[in-house]
Every structure is written in structure tokens, then in C-alpha cells.
Amino acid sequence: MSTSNDDGTPPRPGFPPAAGAPSERGDERTGEGAGATRPVGEPETTRSVGEPGPVRPAGEHEPTRPVGGSEPSRPVSDAETTAGVEPPERPAWGAPPPPPPGGGDAGGSGGCGGWAGWGTPGEPLPDQPGDPGKKKVAGGLVAGALAAALVAGGIGGGIGYWAANDQNSDGSTPISAPENNQKIENPPGSVAAIANKALQSVVTIEARGSGGSGGTGTGFVYDRQGHILTNNHVVASAAQGGQLTATFSNGKTYDAKVVGRAQGYDVAVIKLEKAGDVKLTPLRLGDSDKVDVGDQTIAIGAPFGLSGTVTTGIISAKNRPVASSDETGSKNSYMNALQTDASINPGNSGGPLLDSAGNVIGVNSAIQTGGGGENPFGGQQGGSVGLGFAIPINQAKYVAGELIKTGEPVYAVIGVSVDNSYQGSGAKVSDEGADAVTPGGPADEAGVKPGDVITKIDDTVIDSGPTLIGQLWTHKPGEKVKLTWKSDGKTKTATVTLDARKGDS
Structure with missing residues (x-):
């Protein structure tokens, strides 16, 4: 990023x-x-x-x-x-799209591995009688119109009429949706x-x-x-x-x-x-x-x-x-x-x-x-x-x-400054400066000292200073959290009540 x-x-x-x-x-x-x-x-x-x-x-x-x-x-x-x-x-997501043209067998050559079962299957087109190449032109038109009429079935004869009178010069007879089709409503x-x-x-x-x-x-x-x-x-x-x-x-x-x-x-x-x-x-x-x-x-x-x-x-x-x-x-x-x-x-x-x-x-x-x-x-x-x-x-x-x-934010704090140059696991409290641990703050009252390393807030592992801050800010001032830290090689724990800091200054 x-x-x-x-x-x-x-x-x-x-x-x-x-x-x-x-x-x-x-x-x-x-x-x-x-x-x-x-x-x-x-x-x-x-x-x-x-x-x-x-x-x-x-x-x-x-x-x-x-x-x-x-x-x-x-x-x-x-x-x-x-x-x-x-x-x-809380619904199920919409049905997946239908298979692409030509694909339909479950995993066969040119198929799409099971797509044939998605969505609502359409009616199969009837076989075209005979070989169009061996028919007279009029016979081809009749056969095309008949096939279209069979497919149209309950729709009406409009499509058959279109197929007989609007056939492309190459013999292709695509079938359009009926003009009175309604928009599919999203569930x-x-x-x-x-x-x-x-x-x-x-x-x-x-x-x-x-x-x-x-x-x-x-x-x-x-x-x-x-x-x-x-x-x-x-x-x-x-x-x-x-x-x-x-x-x-x-x-x-x-x-x-x-x-x-x-x-x-x-x-x-x-x-x-x-x-x-x-x-x-x-x-x-x-x-x-x-x-x-x-x-x-x-x-x-x-x-x-x-x-x-x-x-x-x-x-x-x-x-x-x-x-x-x-x-x-x-x-x-x-x-x-x-x-x-x-x-x-x-x-x-x-x-x-x-x-x-x-x-x-x-x-x-x-x-x-x-x-x-x-x-x-x-x-x-x-x-x-x-x-x-x-x-x-x-x-x-x-x-x-x-x-x-x-008009201003309120943040939950424990009253420490963090040393971001620390390369180890955890959030190291700064070991220099008078403000490393705020006197009378939650961390100070728990016994945290400059140079200590905070390793957990409740059951959440703290691996860095930013992680410590982000985890504290998921809480509100006045809430209690369990603080775990290492001091002089020993692991210590204490329950502290979070303090408040107002504003961004």
C-alpha cells in the first residue's frame, strides 16, 4: 500500500x-x-x-x-x-449467471464444469429437419418458420412470422425476446x-x-x-x-x-x-x-x-x-x-x-x-x-x-509514551523523558515503568506500538482492561481503568 x-x-x-x-x-x-x-x-x-x-x-x-x-x-x-x-x-445471494453459449456439459470438452445446472434452463431448440444445403430456398424458409413456431409455443406466432420474413442472407435465424417481456425483478x-x-x-x-x-x-x-x-x-x-x-x-x-x-x-x-x-x-x-x-x-x-x-x-x-x-x-x-x-x-x-x-x-x-x-x-x-x-x-x-x-473526540489511554524504534515484539514504553509514564495514570498505578514492554491487552497480543494504540482505541474511557507487560525479565499483569484524553492536540 x-x-x-x-x-x-x-x-x-x-x-x-x-x-x-x-x-x-x-x-x-x-x-x-x-x-x-x-x-x-x-x-x-x-x-x-x-x-x-x-x-x-x-x-x-x-x-x-x-x-x-x-x-x-x-x-x-x-x-x-x-x-x-x-x-x-438476511438473504442468499442472487443466482449465478447462466453458462456461456455452447458450454453445458459437466466438465466435458468445451464445457464449463457444472454451469449447466445454474439458473433456469431454457427449452432446447428442435432439430432442424434435413440438410438446409440440399433444400430449395422455399423449403428452407418453411422449415425455419416451423422450427421458430415450435420454439415460440406459448408465446405466439410473431416469432415464426419474423423468422420466415426476416431471415439473414447467411441462413442464420436468431430469436429475439418478445417485445412484451417484463424486467426481471431483483429479489x-x-x-x-x-x-x-x-x-x-x-x-x-x-x-x-x-x-x-x-x-x-x-x-x-x-x-x-x-x-x-x-x-x-x-x-x-x-x-x-x-x-x-x-x-x-x-x-x-x-x-x-x-x-x-x-x-x-x-x-x-x-x-x-x-x-x-x-x-x-x-x-x-x-x-x-x-x-x-x-x-x-x-x-x-x-x-x-x-x-x-x-x-x-x-x-x-x-x-x-x-x-x-x-x-x-x-x-x-x-x-x-x-x-x-x-x-x-x-x-x-x-x-x-x-x-x-x-x-x-x-x-x-x-x-x-x-x-x-x-x-x-x-x-x-x-x-x-x-x-x-x-x-x-x-x-x-x-x-x-x-x-x-x-465537536471533539475522546480517546481511551493508559498514560504511556511508546518507543517506536524498538525492534522486538511488543510495545516498549519509552525509557527516557519525564512523560514516558504519566504520573498517577493507569499504567503508573499498575506499576509499569519506563523501558517495560507491553505484550497484551486482555487476550489480544500486542506486537508493536501502533497495535497497542489501535487496540486501546477500540475501548471507551472508564472501561477496564487486563494489561500484561514484561519488566526486568518478569511477566506482570494488572487490571487498569482506562483514562480519557479529549481532542487531537
Whole structure:
């Protein structure tokens, strides 16, 4: 995956340092100093986004790149039904396509190994009587008309008439569908049915800074009050005096303003302005804790600016530690991501990742690419190689709620600074500086000392500083976790209550 941290500094095995952060220390209280991936929220027609930089899903060493009223705000949960939208049953996917022409025997020569059983089989064409080459022209026309009439059967005689009077000069008589055929209705729960319903609630976001820089990302309707959920890196360029617009699938465009941003979580909430004429249908939010590896997924977004693009895949992995950076490369974001092989590209950022019932289970945020190839839209920017990462919706929902209420994020911390130059397994607490362990903080009260190595949070193995931060940020302040660490060659454990850090400063 390309990153924004291409400063020429060789990355350490596991996770390289972020761009713009010369220090080798990372701080789980500030989120600075750890390796980072590139946001994928824009096709980047106005700025270069193809520079490689580091992202590290769980111990891997390859570069990655991130992929956008008066009543209280309330998102629609999986158990609810939005106005006029009935929640579909968790369905089976639609039937596979029929076999290609000529293929039908199960594994025989020229066959397709069992495709003959897919879909609804058509009626076989009757044998053509005799050899057309030995018949008179009139006889050939009669035979062709007879065959067409037999096939048409219950349809009527129109096709037979066409075959007798419109036969091609080469003797070919293709059969067209009857003119009164009806459109095939997509069954509830099919990809088409889910996509058609969800597309009306997905927007393409254009962000422009005061200097004209910016790009394109995606967002989706979070509630009926006009809040749109997206990624921080999608709107960051417009946060300070810039311009934001959101365009729906029907082509209507509305100005928007930033309600709040959480750089550490890579989550942002914007709100539509003067949008009284639009009927907002929030997407239903699912439960990302109940997602299983192998579950089917649907991603919707605007890859390379192509709005309304729908792709499908599965959940490839859960709890994948991923770090990314904003467009400046100076601030890092961390997530315990859902990994999917649904095609996600620059511009998909902030868009919804749906399950097979149409519920949002994640916010698409990052990708890992094969690196550096020329893309057809201009610039050096790689595309999807089947490794996409989404912020679990349970975490995004918590962050969005805080941003709507207060305008700023809240992070769970234990009160340590992390040494990102450490090459071993685990997250090493910095062994220098007065702030290595915050006096009176959770880690200090548990007995953690500078130079100790944290190896577990509850039952989750911690293999690096970014993994520690990402795992802590899946929790809320005030929750209790079991901390395991090594100190002076001994393994120690303690239950600590997580402290809170407000804001991104």
C-alpha cells in the first residue's frame, strides 16, 4: 500500500515511522510518531497522493495506503426500519449467471464444469429437419418458420412470422425476446436490491482548501438531521476555511460544514446546509462485533471520482491493526480494521461497507496496493489488490456521537509514551523523558515503568506500538482492561481503568 511517508528513511521491520515525524518515539496519548498509510479518499486531481509511505497491518512490512433539527441526532440501528424502508431478511445471494453459449456439459470438452445446472434452463431448440444445403430456398424458409413456431409455443406466432420474413442472407435465424417481456425483478437481499436502496443515502464529497487543494471522497447519511459520516482525511483539506459539497445519486448538490473531526480515529461528521428539500434516509447501522470472516460485503463509493460505484467481496480478516496518516503526513490514525477483498480505491474513503442484509458494518478507510504503477486517471497511484480496510461501525458510531455532541473526540489511554524504534515484539514504553509514564495514570498505578514492554491487552497480543494504540482505541474511557507487560525479565499483569484524553492536540 502506498503511503504518505516517503521521506527516504528506511522503515524498521514491522512498522515504519510516519512522515513528518523525525522522532522515533510514539505517544499513545497524542497518536503521533507511528507509521502511517495514505488516505484513499480522493482521486487527487489537484494534489499528488501517490507517494509511498508506511502502513502496517499486524506485523507486516509492506507499505499501505488509506482509501471518505431540534431533535437529537440518532442513527438507525439494525433493529429499526427507516421511513419507507423495510429491513430485508438476511438473504442468499442472487443466482449465478447462466453458462456461456455452447458450454453445458459437466466438465466435458468445451464445457464449463457444472454451469449447466445454474439458473433456469431454457427449452432446447428442435432439430432442424434435413440438410438446409440440399433444400430449395422455399423449403428452407418453411422449415425455419416451423422450427421458430415450435420454439415460440406459448408465446405466439410473431416469432415464426419474423423468422420466415426476416431471415439473414447467411441462413442464420436468431430469436429475439418478445417485445412484451417484463424486467426481471431483483429479489430482496440481492446485491442489486441492496445497492439500489443504499445508493440514495450515499454522497460524493468534494473538499477544497482555501488554496484550492483537495479531492474527492465518499460519505453516507447518518441521521435525519442531515449529518453525514465520513473519514477525517476526506474533509481535512477543507476544515480550515475551505469548501465542502455533498452530491447525492440524483445529482443534487448541497454545501456542507464540518461538525467535528477525530484525526486519531480517522472519522469526521459533516452536516448538509439548506437541504430542506431532500428526504434523508439514513443507512441502518449493523453490529461489527458480530461480523464473521467469510461474511459477504458490499462497498459503495466514488473510486477515482466515479460516483455510485458498487463492488462486492467478503470479510477477509478481523481486528487487523492499521495505521494511516492525513494528507499532510504529520498526524497518524489507528484502527483495528475489518479487512475485505471488495474492490476499494482512492475516492472510496468514507463510504459504507455493507453486509448481506444492507446494514453498515464499516467505514471504508484504507487500502494496500501493489505500489507505484501508473493509473489510467493520471498520476502515480496504485489501485485495489483486494486488501481494503474499514473502521468497524461500532467504533465509528461511538466517535460520531461524541463529535455531534461536543465537536471533539475522546480517546481511551493508559498514560504511556511508546518507543517506536524498538525492534522486538511488543510495545516498549519509552525509557527516557519525564512523560514516558504519566504520573498517577493507569499504567503508573499498575506499576509499569519506563523501558517495560507491553505484550497484551486482555487476550489480544500486542506486537508493536501502533497495535497497542489501535487496540486501546477500540475501548471507551472508564472501561477496564487486563494489561500484561514484561519488566526486568518478569511477566506482570494488572487490571487498569482506562483514562480519557479529549481532542487531537
